[in-house]
Amino acid sequence: MSQLDPPKNLTKNVLLGMFAGVFSAFIFFYFQELLPQTVFNGIEKYLFNLGGQIFKNLLLLIVVPLVFFSLVSGISSLSNMVKLGSIASKTIMLYLMTTAFAVIIAIFFGWVFNISGYEGEVGSFNAPSGETSLYDTVLRVFPNNIFGAFVENNMLGIVFISILFGIALNLTDDLTDKLSKNFEKLNIVFMKIVLIIMSFAPIGVFCLMGSYVMDHGLNIFGDLIQYVLILIFVLFFHLIFTYSIILKIFANLNPIIFFKKMRNVALFAFSTSSSAATIPVTLKTVTDDLGVKKDVSSFVVPVGATINMDGTAIMQGLATMFIASTAGVDLSMIEYMQIVLLAMVASIGAAAVPSAGTITLALILSSLGLPLDAIGLILAVDRILDMIRTSVNVIGDSAIACIVGNSENLLNKEVFYK
Numbered sequence: 001m002s003q004l005d006p007p008k009n010l011t012k013n014v015l016l017g018m019f020a021g022v023f024s025a026f027i028f029f030y031f032q033e034l035l036p037q038t039v040f041n042g043i044e045k046y047l048f049n050l051g052g053q054i055f056k057n058l059l060l061l062i063v064v065p066l067v068f069f070s071l072v073s074g075i076s077s078l079s080n081m082v083k084l085g086s087i088a089s090k091t092i093m094l095y096l097m098t099t100a101f102a103v104i105i106a107i108f109f110g111w112v113f114n115i116s117g118y119e120g121e122v123g124s125f126n127a128p129s130g131e132t133s134l135y136d137t138v139l140r141v142f143p144n145n146i147f148g149a150f151v152e153n154n155m156l157g158i159v160f161i162s163i164l165f166g167i168a169l170n171l172t173d174d175l176t177d178k179l180s181k182n183f184e185k186l187n188i189v190f191m192k193i194v195l196i197i198m199s200f201a202p203i204g205v206f207c208l209m210g211s212y213v214m215d216h217g218l219n220i221f222g223d224l225i226q227y228v229l230i231l232i233f234v235l236f237f238h239l240i241f242t243y244s245i246i247l248k249i250f251a252n253l254n255p256i257i258f259f260k261k262m263r264n265v266a267l268f269a270f271s272t273s274s275s276a277a278t279i280p281v282t283l284k285t286v287t288d289d290l291g292v293k294k295d296v297s298s299f300v301v302p303v304g305a306t307i308n309m310d311g312t313a314i315m316q317g318l319a320t321m322f323i324a325s326t327a328g329v330d331l332s333m334i335e336y337m338q339i340v341l342l343a344m345v346a347s348i349g350a351a352a353v354p355s356a357g358t359i360t361l362a363l364i365l366s367s368l369g370l371p372l373d374a375i376g377l378i379l380a381v382d383r384i385l386d387m388i389r390t391s392v393n394v395i396g397d398s399a400i401a402c403i404v405g406n407s408e409n410l411l412n413k414e415v416f417y418k
């Protein structure tokens with residue numbers, strides 16, 4: 001057994017943890033009268049919430065060094081820099097294309113199923129200040145302080161700094177007595193930390209799922225059942241249809257094998273609701289199970305987790321249509337086109353953490369003059385939707401990693417089909 005093998009039966013144990021968490025929290029939630037309130041609150045706070053938060057923190061804790069070392073070691077071993085430009089441009093183009101397509105199908109199905117709410121159904125919500133604009137997002141790529149970017153978890157800035165560092169290391173390898181080799185070794189150490197943390201995943205997921213149920217009970221769909229069902233349908237449609245088609249057409253890869261290997265990534269994204277917290281698992285799966293070489297995966301995965309959020313864009317497109325109908329506004333063709341562009345920007349600008357996409361929805365609503373208060377309504381059912389769309393987000397990143405890897409001859413098909 002290699003020292004870098006994943007924990008045994010991980011998927012099975014994480015699923016068990018998930019169901020056990022839902023089941024036990026369900027029992028506590030519905031029989032809470034039988035317990036003194038302080039005991040109930042103590043279980044919620046110190047078992048489920050604390051355990052879940054510790055697990056998420058552990059995953060997030062390693063994201064920055066993992067991205068840094070894997071990107072630096074990937075780039076410093078590239079034989080030529082033209083390859084890097086080609087990987088980056090293909091990745092960004094594919095990300096934009098799939099996100100635009102995601103919003104277009106969201107609008108299409110919203111129209112086919114006539115997504116609608118009751119007029120005046122709006123709850124109250126304090127509009128977030130400091131919305132993300134395209135200007136700020138672009139500027140985040142070029143931070144003015146290396147350490148600032150690391151401390152603030154500015155992923156786009158960290159990716160930029162790592163690329164710069166990797167290039168310089170690559171170009172000075174003879175002068176630095178092969179310093180790049182040491183970065184590869186450090187990368188291995190961080191991969192090992194990922195594996196150690198993953199071995200606690202069943203317990204972490206138990207607590208996370210439990211804390212969701214303790215918060216809401218099982219009434220996760222609230223009263224917005226039509227919105228919720230259409231959204232879930234479009235998310236699955238995009239996941240299964242769009243990604244299968246692009247994997248087949250652009251890379252001639254078998255989508256069924258791809259989806260099978262995405263199990264753990266999907267489970268982690270689902271239970272953490274955070275693309276960022278899932279990066280360690282996505283990186284490992286894309287590299288070790290799908291066979292994408294580190295040169296590609298170490299760029300495509302962290303950049304994707306930060307800017308490529310198809311699931312989020314789908315939610316934003318449908319939520320805008322839903323909110324327009326609750327406000328009694330008929331959207332014009334031009335406004336639908338605006339929604340496509342705005343949802344692309346708002347999903348790129350959303351941080352890869354829970355509910356971020358619902359907050360940047362404010363950007364779309366305010367641009368179209370729709371009531372920001374309506375976000376309160378959407379937030380009420382956001383928990384489960386966030387879990388599903390985060391899984392779509394990270395699976396999208398992984399599909400594109402395979403396509404870019406294949407087009408650069410940096411995908412090992414033997415590993416993919418193993």
Ligand code: ASP
Pocket residue numbers: 273274275276309311312350351352353354355356357358386389390393
């Ligand atoms: N939770 C999502 C993610 O991390 C972002 C969002 O849609 O809220 O990918």
